[in-house]
Amino acid sequence: MSKVFVHALYDDDDKLRDGAIKVRSLGYGIKEIFSPFPVHGIDKIMGLNRTRISICCFIYGVTGFSLAFTMIWYMLIHDWPIDIGGKPNYTWYHNIPSWIPILFESTVFCAAHGMALTFLLRSWLFPGVSPKNPDPRTTDDHFLMITTAHSAEDVTLLTDAAKATGAVEITKVESKN
Amino acid sequence: MHQDSIIREPLLLGKKTYHQVTEDVARPVEGIANKYWWALFILAVIAWSWGIGCICYTIGRGIGTWNLNRTINWGWDITNFVWWIGIGHAGTLISAVLCLFRQRWRLTINRSAEAMTIFAVMCAAIFPVIHMGRPWLAYFVLPLPNQFGSLWVNFNSPLLWDVFAISTYFSVSIVFWYLGLIPDFAMIRDRAKTKSRKILYTLFSFGWSGRAKDWQRFEEVTLVLAGICTPLVFSVHSIVSSDFATGIVRGWHSTVYPPYFVAGAIFSGMAMVLTLVIVGRKVLDLEEYITIQHIETMNKVMLTMGSVVGVAYFAEFFQAWYSGDPNESFIYLSWNNAKGVYGWAFWSLIICNNILPQILWLKGARRNLYITFILSIVINIGMWFERFDIVVTDLYRDYIPSTWTYYSPSYVEVGIFVGTIGMFFTFFLLFARWFPFIAQAELKTTLKATGDLYHNPPRQPKSSDIKVELQPLHATVETINTKYHHE
Numbered sequence: 001m002s003k004v005f006v007h008a009l010y011d012d013d014d015k016l017r018d019g020a021i022k023v024r025s026l027g028y029g030i031k032e033i034f035s036p037f038p039v040h041g042i043d044k045i046m047g048l049n050r051t052r053i054s055i056c057c058f059i060y061g062v063t064g065f066s067l068a069f070t071m072i073w074y075m076l077i078h079d080w081p082i083d084i085g086g087k088p089n090y091t092w093y094h095n096i097p098s099w100i101p102i103l104f105e106s107t108v109f110c111a112a113h114g115m116a117l118t119f120l121l122r123s124w125l126f127p128g129v130s131p132k133n134p135d136p137r138t139t140d141d142h143f144l145m146i147t148t149a150h151s152a153e154d155v156t157l158l159t160d161a162a163k164a165t166g167a168v169e170i171t172k173v174e175s176k177n
Numbered sequence: 178m179h180q181d182s183i184i185r186e187p188l189l190l191g192k193k194t195y196h197q198v199t200e201d202v203a204r205p206v207e208g209i210a211n212k213y214w215w216a217l218f219i220l221a222v223i224a225w226s227w228g229i230g231c232i233c234y235t236i237g238r239g240i241g242t243w244n245l246n247r248t249i250n251w252g253w254d255i256t257n258f259v260w261w262i263g264i265g266h267a268g269t270l271i272s273a274v275l276c277l278f279r280q281r282w283r284l285t286i287n288r289s290a291e292a293m294t295i296f297a298v299m300c301a302a303i304f305p306v307i308h309m310g311r312p313w314l315a316y317f318v319l320p321l322p323n324q325f326g327s328l329w330v331n332f333n334s335p336l337l338w339d340v341f342a343i344s345t346y347f348s349v350s351i352v353f354w355y356l357g358l359i360p361d362f363a364m365i366r367d368r369a370k371t372k373s374r375k376i377l378y379t380l381f382s383f384g385w386s387g388r389a390k391d392w393q394r395f396e397e398v399t400l401v402l403a404g405i406c407t408p409l410v411f412s413v414h415s416i417v418s419s420d421f422a423t424g425i426v427r428g429w430h431s432t433v434y435p436p437y438f439v440a441g442a443i444f445s446g447m448a449m450v451l452t453l454v455i456v457g458r459k460v461l462d463l464e465e466y467i468t469i470q471h472i473e474t475m476n477k478v479m480l481t482m483g484s485v486v487g488v489a490y491f492a493e494f495f496q497a498w499y500s501g502d503p504n505e506s507f508i509y510l511s512w513n514n515a516k517g518v519y520g521w522a523f524w525s526l527i528i529c530n531n532i533l534p535q536i537l538w539l540k541g542a543r544r545n546l547y548i549t550f551i552l553s554i555v556i557n558i559g560m561w562f563e564r565f566d567i568v569v570t571d572l573y574r575d576y577i578p579s580t581w582t583y584y585s586p587s588y589v590e591v592g593i594f595v596g597t598i599g600m601f602f603t604f605f606l607l608f609a610r611w612f613p614f615i616a617q618a619e620l621k622t623t624l625k626a627t628g629d630l631y632h633n634p635p636r637q638p639k640s641s642d643i644k645v646e647l648q649p650l651h652a653t654v655e656t657i658n659t660k661y662h663h664e
Contacts, residue, residue, distance in 0.1 A: 019447075032388055053401070080328060101419075102341045113349070116352045133388075
């Protein structure tokens with residue numbers, strides 16, 4: 001038998017959570033869950049790794065800080081020191097207090113935009129991308145759990161698990177490959 | 178899941194289910210605009226057009242079309258700039274600071290408050306650019322190599338800090354706002370009946386499908402962005418205040434300015450949010466989402482910030498007098514100003530910002546929509562006067578009495594200000610028609626904790642409601658006897 005995807009549609013997030021726990025306790029993996037809002041804790045039940053996007057954010061922030069520091073040092077100290085009101089810019093350590101605002105803003109700028117772009121890139125969200133949710137109700141009030149069955153026994157077990165936890169619709173989708 | 182305390186009132190009235198939230202948020206986007214919307218929209222576009230005309234006239238003829246003079250060289254233009262930037266602050270406060278504090282009442286107002294931030298910063302940015310006189314040379318503020326050899330911008334100047342702060346604030350606010358909009362656009366896309374709406378919202382929603390991993394990243398990004406937007410919002414108005422505080426003009430040269438400006442910004446921004454949502458909840462039929470409780474909470478924030486601002490005014494006033502310095506005794510918050518030719522501006526500030534808001538100590542006033550609406554406009558006028566007083570009444574009594582002068586705006590300056598108000602409302606009205614007004618995806622996460630339908634366990638009666646019924650003594654004895662016999 002070829003692979004079969006069991007689509008279990010729930011109308012409540014707590015029932016979905018129960019369903020996911022049940023499927024996992026039977027020893028099956030969960031292929032995907034589509035939900036209209038973040039269901040807290042579902043990533044742990046599914047066994048998803050913690051996202052590393054905040055680490056990326058920190059790295060972008062450090063990059064932004066370093067770029068701004070280098071830029072200001074080059075322009076104001078190295079390339080063309082300006083004597084403003086008898087306060088010349090010949091040394092970076094005398095000037096650094098007044099650089100703090102721009103260093104901070106550049107850090108935030110790079111951290112925020114870098115993180116947002118990383119998120120869009122990793123989740124592949126761009127204008128023109130077609131949505132992947134099989135059922136349009138999953139952006140409204142329904143929750144879809146997709147599990148993979150490799151045998152007729154798997155199908156029965158997964159369907160029973162979905163039924164027992166209150167799924168409102170269960171569909172079997174034949175895999176194309 | 179987080180459970181709210183049972184003594185709290187539900188934040189979402191009307192027994193809403195997940196689907197009902199979807200319906201209510203999508204209704205204004207899917208429906209057609211009513212005549213009030215069109216009337217306001219046309220009015221806003223006319224005002225904006227008038228502003229564009231005045232801006233063109235300013236650019237064509239030069240800053241001479243304004244009534245600025247040698248002594249008062251900053252007038253309505255910088256006043257309006259600071260006022261608009263201040264208004265923007267409440268949006269980020271609601272979406273970022275209250276997100277970190279896990280304040281769930283923010284969820285029905287954060288979307289519109291963030292939209293307000295973005296449009297307000299757009300209005301604000303117009304003013305310094307046209308004040309340059311030659312706005313086609315505005316790129317000179319960027320650290321670019323230019324035709325004067327390698328003469329770079331001055332990184333020690335607060336005016337340059339402004340360039341970095343406001344561009345960062347504007348762009349990061351847009352990103353924060355738009356990321357939150359993506360799942361809501363997907364909701365509208367998935368229920369779209371017409372082809373054009375389907376295509377439009379598929380584009381807007383970036384192909385969002387609500388996968389578990391996407392939601393995990395989404396939550397992390399929202400939290401971290403809230404974390405870095407919080408110091409950002411405080412830095413922006415601190416930097417705007419440094420435009421004044423690092424100057425040597427008495428009245429401006431004051432170390433209290435950064436916290437004082439931030440408090441003032443939140444004060445005026447909250448007032449503007451209230452103005453907008455009190456109308457918005459009625460027009461878009463969202464009264465069960467933005468409840469009287471929301472209005473009251475915002476009023477409390479406004480009262481707190483108003484009090485902080487009041488204390489700052491008092492400190493400025495006291496120091497001006499206590500220093501004994503004749504120059505200081507002519508600053509914007511001083512007795513000499515109160516009884517001088519700009520006394521009307523001084524008293525407008527005090528009445529609008531300090532005296533009238535005291536009514537908010539009364540619970541009845543905080544929960545009254547008419548009082549709140551009028552007061553929110555009064556506070557915005559008061560906060561405009563605060564900036565006007567800082568800019569103009571600190572300048573008009575110069576160090577040499579022969580240069581003392583008076584300033585009132587030309588019709589061009591008034592026109593540009595009216596134009597930015599028109600522009601702001603044009604954008605806001607378009608936003609209310611085309612974009613989901615409430616962050617419905619985020620709201621649904623708290624429906625079970627704060628919604629009327631799911632608010633479980635049921636409401637506990639107040640102690641005064643509980644009737645204590647004393648059982649007659651013989652009944653108790655009977656019960657005991659029955660119990661005894663049964664055993």
